[in-house]
Amino acid sequence: MAELDHAAEILQGVRVILETELMQARGQRLLVRDLDAQALFERARQRSVFNVQLAQLENELAQTLEAAGKRLGLEQVTLDELRRVAPRDAVKLESRLAEIRVLAEALREVDAVNRKLSERALGRVRRVLSSMAPQTVAYDRRGAHQPMESLSTSCRMA
Numbered sequence: 001m002a003e004l005d006h007a008a009e010i011l012q013g014v015r016v017i018l019e020t021e022l023m024q025a026r027g028q029r030l031l032v033r034d035l036d037a038q039a040l041f042e043r044a045r046q047r048s049v050f051n052v053q054l055a056q057l058e059n060e061l062a063q064t065l066e067a068a069g070k071r072l073g074l075e076q077v078t079l080d081e082l083r084r085v086a087p088r089d090a091v092k093l094e095s096r097l098a099e100i101r102v103l104a105e106a107l108r109e110v111d112a113v114n115r116k117l118s119e120r121a122l123g124r125v126r127r128v129l130s131s132m133a134p135q136t137v138a139y140d141r142r143g144a145h146q147p148m149e150s151l152s153t154s155c156r157m158a
Contacts, residue, residue: 003068
């Protein structure tokens with residue numbers, strides 16, 4: 001069936017862009033390690049483009065599967081229903097979806113590692129900046145540390 005073949009092609013496209021994004025996400029660790037802000041901003045722009053492409057493919061897949069369901073007389077297009085009416089196409093779609101699930105999980109794991117590395121790098125940058133421009137600290141009358149900006153001095157004249 002033409003619609004299900006087209007759905008398989010769309011899933012192949014999703015797999016390809018997921019593989020590409022996974023490779024780029026793995027390389028992001030080096031950018032974080034080197035604190036390359038410009039390259040990290042470019043990487044964020046690339047991720048945004050990936051998200052838009054993925055959303056477009058998902059929308060196209062939904063429309064294609066809806067058309068296939070209408071043509072096959074299905075109220076809902078599920079893998080179980082497709083296995084019943086078009087077993088060969090269902091197996092093909094099922095294997096492509098399995099590949100996509102594996103890639104999506106790998107991307108999720110890489111993103112989690114990158115997020116942790118980014119948080120650590122941000123903490124280091126903040127510590128370096130605070131050591132380069134430390135805040136002046138004084139004690140209040142109770143012995144607690146207070147930044148100098150919030151303290152005021154007054155004197156009494158007799």
